[in-house]
Amino acid sequence: xxxxxxxxxxxxxxxxxxxxxxxxxxxxxxxxxxxxxxxxxxxxxxxxxxxxxxxxxxxxxxxxxxxxxxxxxxxxxxxxxxxxxxxxxxxxxxxxxxxxxxxxxxxxxxxxxxxxxxxxxxxxxxxxxxxxxxxxxxxxxxxxxxxxxxxxxxxxxxxxxxxxxxxxxxxxxxxxxxxxxxxxxxxxxxxxxxxxxxxxxxxxxxxxxxxxxxxxxxxxxxxxxxxxxxxxxxxxxxxxxxxxxxxxxxxxxxxxxxxxxxx
Amino acid sequence: xxxxxxxxxxxxxxxxxxxxxxxxxxxxxxxxxxxxxxxxxxxxxxxxxxxxxxxxxxxxxxxxxxxxxxxxxxxxxxxxxxxxxxxxxxxxxxxxxxxxxxxxxxxxxxxxxxxxxxxxxxxxxxxxxxxxxxxxxxxxxxxxxxxxxxxxxxxxxxxxxxxxxxxxxxxxxxxxxxxxxxxxxxxxxxxxxxxxxxxxxxxxxxxxxxxxxxxxxxxxxxxxxxxxxxxxxxxxxxxxxxxxxxxxxxxxxxxxxxxxxxxxxxxxxxxxxxxxxxxxxxxxxxxxxx
Amino acid sequence: xxxxxxxxxxxxxxxxxxxxxxxxxxxxxxxxxxxxxxxxxxxxxxxxxxxxxxxxxxxxxxxxxxxxxxxxxxxxxxxxxxxxxxxxxxxxxxxxxxxxxxxxxxxxxxxxxxxxxxxxxxxxxxxxxxxxxxxxxxxxxxxxxxxxxxxxxxxxxxxxxxxxxxxxxxxxxxxxxxxxxxxxxxxxxxxxxxxxxxxxxxxxxxxxxxxxxxxxxxxxxxxxxxxxxxxxxxxxxxxxxxxxxxxxxxxxxxxxxxxxxxxxxxxxxxxx
Numbered sequence: 001x002x003x004x005x006x007x008x009x010x011x012x013x014x015x016x017x018x019x020x021x022x023x024x025x026x027x028x029x030x031x032x033x034x035x036x037x038x039x040x041x042x043x044x045x046x047x048x049x050x051x052x053x054x055x056x057x058x059x060x061x062x063x064x065x066x067x068x069x070x071x072x073x074x075x076x077x078x079x080x081x082x083x084x085x086x087x088x089x090x091x092x093x094x095x096x097x098x099x100x101x102x103x104x105x106x107x108x109x110x111x112x113x114x115x116x117x118x119x120x121x122x123x124x125x126x127x128x129x130x131x132x133x134x135x136x137x138x139x140x141x142x143x144x145x146x147x148x149x150x151x152x153x154x155x156x157x158x159x160x161x162x163x164x165x166x167x168x169x170x171x172x173x174x175x176x177x178x179x180x181x182x183x184x185x186x187x188x189x190x191x192x193x194x195x196x197x198x199x200x201x202x203x204x205x206x207x208x209x210x211x212x213x214x215x216x217x218x219x220x221x222x223x224x225x226x227x228x229x230x231x232x233x234x235x236x237x238x239x240x241x242x243x244x245x246x247x248x249x250x251x252x253x254x255x256x257x258x259x260x261x262x263x
Numbered sequence: 264x265x266x267x268x269x270x271x272x273x274x275x276x277x278x279x280x281x282x283x284x285x286x287x288x289x290x291x292x293x294x295x296x297x298x299x300x301x302x303x304x305x306x307x308x309x310x311x312x313x314x315x316x317x318x319x320x321x322x323x324x325x326x327x328x329x330x331x332x333x334x335x336x337x338x339x340x341x342x343x344x345x346x347x348x349x350x351x352x353x354x355x356x357x358x359x360x361x362x363x364x365x366x367x368x369x370x371x372x373x374x375x376x377x378x379x380x381x382x383x384x385x386x387x388x389x390x391x392x393x394x395x396x397x398x399x400x401x402x403x404x405x406x407x408x409x410x411x412x413x414x415x416x417x418x419x420x421x422x423x424x425x426x427x428x429x430x431x432x433x434x435x436x437x438x439x440x441x442x443x444x445x446x447x448x449x450x451x452x453x454x455x456x457x458x459x460x461x462x463x464x465x466x467x468x469x470x471x472x473x474x475x476x477x478x479x480x481x482x483x484x485x486x487x488x489x490x491x492x493x494x495x496x497x498x499x500x501x502x503x504x505x506x507x508x509x510x511x512x513x514x515x516x517x518x519x520x521x522x523x524x525x526x527x528x529x530x531x532x533x534x535x536x537x538x539x540x541x542x543x544x545x546x547x548x549x550x551x552x553x
Numbered sequence: 554x555x556x557x558x559x560x561x562x563x564x565x566x567x568x569x570x571x572x573x574x575x576x577x578x579x580x581x582x583x584x585x586x587x588x589x590x591x592x593x594x595x596x597x598x599x600x601x602x603x604x605x606x607x608x609x610x611x612x613x614x615x616x617x618x619x620x621x622x623x624x625x626x627x628x629x630x631x632x633x634x635x636x637x638x639x640x641x642x643x644x645x646x647x648x649x650x651x652x653x654x655x656x657x658x659x660x661x662x663x664x665x666x667x668x669x670x671x672x673x674x675x676x677x678x679x680x681x682x683x684x685x686x687x688x689x690x691x692x693x694x695x696x697x698x699x700x701x702x703x704x705x706x707x708x709x710x711x712x713x714x715x716x717x718x719x720x721x722x723x724x725x726x727x728x729x730x731x732x733x734x735x736x737x738x739x740x741x742x743x744x745x746x747x748x749x750x751x752x753x754x755x756x757x758x759x760x761x762x763x764x765x766x767x768x769x770x771x772x773x774x775x776x777x778x779x780x781x782x783x784x785x786x787x788x789x790x791x792x793x794x795x796x797x798x799x800x801x802x803x804x805x806x807x808x809x810x811x812x813x814x815x816x817x818x819x820x821x822x823x824x825x
Binding site for chain 1: 442444445447448449450451452453454458462463466467469544545
């Protein structure tokens with residue numbers, strides 16, 4: 001693999017992460033190799049505790065890897081963060097309860113020092129995009145879990161990032177809401193040109209959303225297989241009816257079993 | 264949802280949990296609570312009279328309620344209305360309490376933030392602060408007077424001392440309980456420490472801080488009264504309490520009146536803080552105002 | 554590819570924390586305390602502060618050791634008064650909480666009062682106590698009782714108000730009132746009562762000392778402080794303060810131990 005640090009998209013090369021603790025050291029990641037082409041959608045799937053979140057945190061500059069290199073749009077995670085090139089969506093929406101929906105979405109822009117009219121304008125657009133335009137004056141507790149997560153997505157998109165890092169964003173929701181939000185995400189993604197790294201532990205979700213599924217083993221976390229998903233875009237409610245879909249699900253499942261056997 | 268379309272359907276869900284009760288309902292429940300509070304006062308009065316009846320205690324020890332209330336209308340040796348006399352002293356004490364409360368709060372907030380943010384500072388200082396709360400004020404007060412003399416400064420130091428600790432502890436604990444994920448979130452936006460404090464930590468800790476403020480408010484009144492004792496000043500509730508106590512044999516009702524006035528002042532301070540919390544926090548305030 | 558031992562500066566994972574070690578928890582505050590004392594000592598020495606105004610820690614310590622026996626005796630008396638008051642106040646509060654917990658409006662009303670009157674001005678109410686009990690130990694006990702009762706009521710009320718599937722269990726086996734009380738209601742309320750005690754007991758010491766200051770039995774800490782301060786014996790006052798602190802700490806530790814002993818079974822004790 002040629003080393004092209006000028007490539008856009010996401011890249012992890014030989015990434016390892018070791019945590020020191022009283023109870024003994026934990027090797028969370030080791031030798032992780034991953035590449036997400038620009039504009040691509042890659043899911044990372046693996047058993048709980050395999051280090052998926054650690055990898056995402058490394059990309060979003062919340063962690064420093066012990067070894068290896070990461071690049072986001074050709075820059076280091078720290079540089080990318082400074083340049084506001086990525087947005088992050090966590091598993092819990094993490095909305096500030098004392099702010100309205102609108103003000104939650106304007107939060108990143110406020111921190112960046114963007115002027116008020118522009119902030120509000122952008123927030124309106126983002127909320128429109130996720131379909132919550134009529135809820136701008138509401139408070140988080142007045143919204144359901146799925147709606148809160150949509151606000152979190154709008155907030156992540158407000159800085160117009162070219163990369164979106166999502167850590168099991170729909171993990172806390174029921175399956176029906178999850179399916180609906182998957183469709184939503186596909187629609188939203190269709191209007192942007194973002195590169196997305198998506199962590200999940202739902203096989204069907206991974207196959208439905210991505211163009212590439214990275215299967216991860218645990219302890220230490222390592223990408224064991226990369227499965228290309230060449231189902232046609234845009235993905236919709238009929239995608240799930242296609243036989244190829246289920247073949248891919250089976251393939252991913254097998255890879256997962258292999259990965260967990262390997263530990 | 265759609266069936267034949269090729270693209271995903273834009274669904275705006277109307278799952279909308281109605282948690283906020285309409286304004287009118289909240290007003291009525293507040294009125295209810297006030298009525299219950301008054302009712303309880305009446306019951307307490309009735310129990311007092313009942314106890315008096317049963318034990319046959321004389322009027323010297325347990326004056327009748329209505330006698331005590333009537334006393335409020337009598338005139339003092341200075342030819343003033345007694346109630347007016349009480350009010351003036353209450354006001355004097357209240358002023359001192361307020362100053363102490365404000366200073367103590369300012370110091371407490373600052374210290375609390377420092378403790379919560381700086382690991383070393385916090386681990387070292389917090390146990391000391393929690394321990395210092397156990398020192399009774401009347402032990403410190405004489406020592407303070409011996410050191411700083413009798414005057415406004417001592418009064419302020421005493422009230423500030425009492426209000427400082429609850430506010431510090433509440434602020435520190437509140438900020439320490441901000442979940443790591445929220446910090447991470449602000450980190451990804453590159454927020455500075457000051458921004459993070461303003462936008463995240465203080466609003467998050469606000470409910471807890473207000474609880475600490477309630478305690479501080481009550482303590483500030485206690486502190487002001489304590490500071491007015493013999494070596495303090497010549498006006499204020501502390502002074503009135505002592506003189507009423509000394510002259511109890513002559514006029515028992517005065518003591519009860521001033522005791523009630525003191526409790527009332529404390530309650531007013533606490534309720535004011537609660538009211539402030541209600542307006543500042545909205546539905547996030549702990550429990551209701553009353 | 555093997556990994557090295559490098560630790561990133563932006564770790565959010567577990568790391569070796571000298572502050573987490575049990576020794577660390579005691580060491581750092583102690584260090585801070587020592588630093589504070591040193592500053593105090595130096596300030597007095599260098600500023601040539603008169604001993605009657607603010608004595609140096611070293612002087613206080615000497616006096617403390619000298620008068621240790623006397624102080625312990627005083628502290629014991631204060632402690633006993635507080636204990637009586639706490640016991641009385643808790644029993645009354647718990648019984649009251651049990652009685653009214655079925656009557657919603659009464660319960661809410663009393664709770665509202667308890668939380669508003671959270672810091673009764675002891676200074677104002679103690680004189681009233683002496684009216685009934687004379688300027689004696691009994692008045693102090695009564696004051697502690699009155700001061701502690703609202704807190705215990707609040708906690709006990711919370712302890713009685715929880716319901717769980719255990720209530721259904723009791724009903725399904727047709728358990729009688731006594732069984733329900735002893736097997737379910739009281740044990741379930743115990744953690745809350747213990748939590749209330751943790752707050753109430755140190756508070757009781759403070760209330761007791763304040764009351765004693767205004768008059769009560771002569772051989773108590775509060776009375777001692779009063780006497781010594783009127784005689785301008787600053788050093789004695791401060792050594793009494795030290796003893797009062799020790800008493801507060803001792804009492805707090807005692808309650809914590811009690812808490813640990815009685816609630817071994819409680820979920821919060823289990824390590825997941």
